[in-house]
Every structure is written in C-alpha cells, then in structure tokens.
Amino acid sequence: MTKLRKQRRRKVYKHNVNRKRLRNRQTSKGSIGCKEIKNAWDQKKSVQANLSEMGLSYDPNQTIKIPKRKKQLQEAIGVIKNDGQVELDKSGKQSKKYIAEALEADAKAPREKKFRLPxxxxxxxxxxxxxxxxxxxxxxxxxxxxxxxxxxxxxxxxxxxxxxxxxxxxxxxxxxxxxxxxxxxxxxxxx
CATH class of the missing domain: 1.10.10 (Arc Repressor Mutant, subunit A)
Structure with a gap:
C-alpha cells in the first residue's frame, strides 16, 4: 500500500504552471542580441555549426586549450614535435569570417558615455x-x-x-x- 501512496503523491498536477509557456521556453533557442550574428544565423544549423562558420568559438576550452604539463615536458625533451596551429575550416564551404571581424570592430569602436545623474x-x-x-x-x-x-x-x-x-x-x-x-x-x- 505504501508504494501506491508514494506514486500517487508524485503525480500531482501543478495548476500554477503554464504548460505552453514552459514548452516554448524549453524548445526556444533564445533571442540573439547582436545584429551581425542575427543576420547571418542559419536556423537549420546547430549553434556550434553557426558559430564555427562565423569564426566564433562555441567552447573556449576547445579553442584555446590549456597545455598539459606532461605534454609540455615531452615537447621540451623532444619526444613530441610541436606542429603549430590547427586549421579550423577544413571543408570547402563558404565561411562567414567577416562576422567575427565586424564584432571585433564594433567592440573596438569608441563609446559615448551616457552617464547622467537623476x-x-x-x-x-x-x-x-x-x-x-x-x-x-x-x-x-x-x-x-x-x-x-x-x-x-x-x-x-x-x-x-x-x-x-x-x-x-x-x-x-x-x-x-x-x-x-x-x-x-x-x-x-x-x-
């Protein structure tokens, strides 16, 4: 009998939860604030594919790897040779690298201070x-x-x-x- 009571307690309907809003929040990909990214965004592709096409990083830990101590020691000894940089875009597809440059230029642009006292x-x-x-x-x-x-x-x-x-x-x-x-x-x- 206790098992049924626990199952019944777990299946309580929550009246204060808006199911439609909850579903929309879970399925939405969010809003994009930057207009350069928004214009070049392809809804059919994943987030990772879109960002890599634009020359942006999806995972900074993969883009700028922190070298392992063991690997550094092996390179110092000469066991492993350092190749240098890895090419990001290996496919022959058209890339959208201009977006990363536009974002960089926008970030470097001087800003007007709009601070005012009440x-x-x-x-x-x-x-x-x-x-x-x-x-x-x-x-x-x-x-x-x-x-x-x-x-x-x-x-x-x-x-x-x-x-x-x-x-x-x-x-x-x-x-x-x-x-x-x-x-x-x-x-x-x-x-």
Missing amino acids: KSQVEWLTYLIKKYGTDYKAMARDSKNYYQETWKQLRQKIRTFRKIPEQYEEFLRESGVQPIDSDGNATDDEL
Missing part, C-alpha cells in the same frame, strides 16, 4: 553648491540632508556632477556660480 540628485547638489559653495562640512550639517551623507560622500557626488559636462554647464549657465576646480576652489575662468 534630476532629483542634480537639484539637491545645485542647491548645496548655491548655498554653501565648497564648504562640504556645512553641507553635511544641512537640515535637508535626509540621507545623512557625510561631507566626503557629498564631495564625491559634487565631483561626479562636475564631470558630466551637459548637466554641470547647464547649472553654470542658469546660476551665476563660478566653476569649481579639482581642488574644490572656485576658479575665475569659465569652462
């Missing part, structure tokens, strides 16, 4: 700069310092704010405050 934090920092200038210890004692940030934390936030030219220059234009140099002192010249 509007609320910019307002808070501009309020502090207008009221106290560079007196960070007075900023820390301000009654509106709700998060109880220390003077060093506030100094670092203001330095970060100054490194974002779009937001800091807009602040300088709107208020007649002089720019602050890297030492925390007010400068005479505009940016």
Whole structure:
C-alpha cells in the first residue's frame, strides 16, 4: 500500500504552471542580441555549426586549450614535435569570417558615455553648491540632508556632477556660480 501512496503523491498536477509557456521556453533557442550574428544565423544549423562558420568559438576550452604539463615536458625533451596551429575550416564551404571581424570592430569602436545623474540628485547638489559653495562640512550639517551623507560622500557626488559636462554647464549657465576646480576652489575662468 505504501508504494501506491508514494506514486500517487508524485503525480500531482501543478495548476500554477503554464504548460505552453514552459514548452516554448524549453524548445526556444533564445533571442540573439547582436545584429551581425542575427543576420547571418542559419536556423537549420546547430549553434556550434553557426558559430564555427562565423569564426566564433562555441567552447573556449576547445579553442584555446590549456597545455598539459606532461605534454609540455615531452615537447621540451623532444619526444613530441610541436606542429603549430590547427586549421579550423577544413571543408570547402563558404565561411562567414567577416562576422567575427565586424564584432571585433564594433567592440573596438569608441563609446559615448551616457552617464547622467537623476534630476532629483542634480537639484539637491545645485542647491548645496548655491548655498554653501565648497564648504562640504556645512553641507553635511544641512537640515535637508535626509540621507545623512557625510561631507566626503557629498564631495564625491559634487565631483561626479562636475564631470558630466551637459548637466554641470547647464547649472553654470542658469546660476551665476563660478566653476569649481579639482581642488574644490572656485576658479575665475569659465569652462
């Protein structure tokens, strides 16, 4: 009787599982984020075949093998001769090596920094700069310092704010405050 009870307990239907979504998740190959790979992807081929055609690595452990210590010693003695590199594409099929080059060029391209501070934090920092200038210890004692940030934390936030030219220059234009140099002192010249 215990055997039947265990079998019955194991076969409980789970009402909270969406079977269709579960099946789709198991059978899908995932979405490809890179447009170069997405355009050259062949749905009829396996992942490994697609990546090897593009000149990309499916398994980095196979592509860049870590040499065994025993083999290194044998090569040093002269038992095994080192052949050099192994050719990846031995078949006469058309390869898609240009994709690896395009990915490399895209990775090396300079990126535009899009870091911006939130509007609320910019307002808070501009309020502090207008009221106290560079007196960070007075900023820390301000009654509106709700998060109880220390003077060093506030100094670092203001330095970060100054490194974002779009937001800091807009602040300088709107208020007649002089720019602050890297030492925390007010400068005479505009940016």
